[in-house]
Amino acid sequence: MLIAVLGTGSVGQAIAARTAKLGHQVTIGTRDVTATRAGAYAAWAAEHPEVGLATMAVAAADAELVVNATSGTGSLPALTAAGAANLSDKVLLDIANPLDFGAGFPPSLTVDDTESLAERIQREFPRAKVVKSLNTLTAELMVRPRQLADGDHSVFVSGDDAEAKRIVTDLLVSFGHTDVIDLGDLSTARGTEMLMPLWLRLYGRLDTAIFNLKVVR
């Protein structure tokens, strides 16, 4: 697949490297290509020459699958920069969590309970096929789940488009995920986004981000 990964941080890098390794053609989208090339991203880019770098719009234009790997507060600006036309009729895998670190730790949520960031994105870009997933675990585990308990833990998908969820599910399985739970429509993303407060406390308690939840049933 032609994949655009919006966001140059740890999540973007993990998704880009892994999908490129799996044979996809991957371009990372950034707001300012020159600034990104001059920054900390350069060292990572040198080790991943197979991953392209372009503006949000250029990266999204050719993509079949667009991944939102930006921060919660940066998501709508990044997707707006990518352009509604470049997102139309495409699968938009949304990994962002609506965290607000403005008042320090623990962060609060910018949206919750009766809405989710994923639904806001869907409303703003009605022709994109938004699928929420991977937002409940750390970047390294998103793409290499087998490193923990041989993958014996769970990941969730939420979305209104069944075919888009199938495409994302196939991608997750190719990463090594063994238990992909389809929660239902996109409003179920409220549940996974609201998992963050527990995740962050567990992170503080366990002294590692290499943990995940398994739905035992």
Next chain:
Amino acid sequence: MLIAVLGTGSVGQAIAARTAKLGHQVTIGTRDVTATRAGAYAAWAAEHPEVGLATMAVAAADAELVVNATSGTGSLPALTAAGAANLSDKVLLDIANPLDFGAGFPPSLTVDDTESLAERIQREFPRAKVVKSLNTLTAELMVRPRQLADGDHSVFVSGDDAEAKRIVTDLLVSFGHTDVIDLGDLSTARGTEMLMPLWLRLYGRLDTAIFNLKVVR
């Protein structure tokens, strides 16, 4: 221990029956003893003659451990009826979730993100030693966790008093819990209360309430 279980619903019944079976002296607290005796509770009570029934205040007065097994919206009224003096210096195990079913399913939360029901209770009853726990799983699994995967799943405790958390943890272990995770102070209850939206969607998806989360690490 002398245990008061506030609430006559499925959670109250499960906790009362199990703790009585384990040798504790248990009284269920209700708002109106006569009305409760005349209602659906009667059938259960006939099978559990070892469990007492009294007003909230009478049940709490002699108890060493008080369990809040009421609904989220009923919690503060029930604890007020129990009486601040009857809760002072006692362990108050809070199992309630702040769910509001006023607008149907899925329910919204009456408090979340920057506060929790557990913290509200603690603020209202500053001399009680509030410990949040068991609110992340169904009543039958709270008290008999071994019926699922031989107990290979997790439960959380949150609270400001270390000794109170130890007493609750011992009780959970006596129920059969094998992985009791101390998340930290009572503000960490925000995380477990905010798990409800995900729990409810999983419940809808899995067609059973006999499931639980395991923190794989």
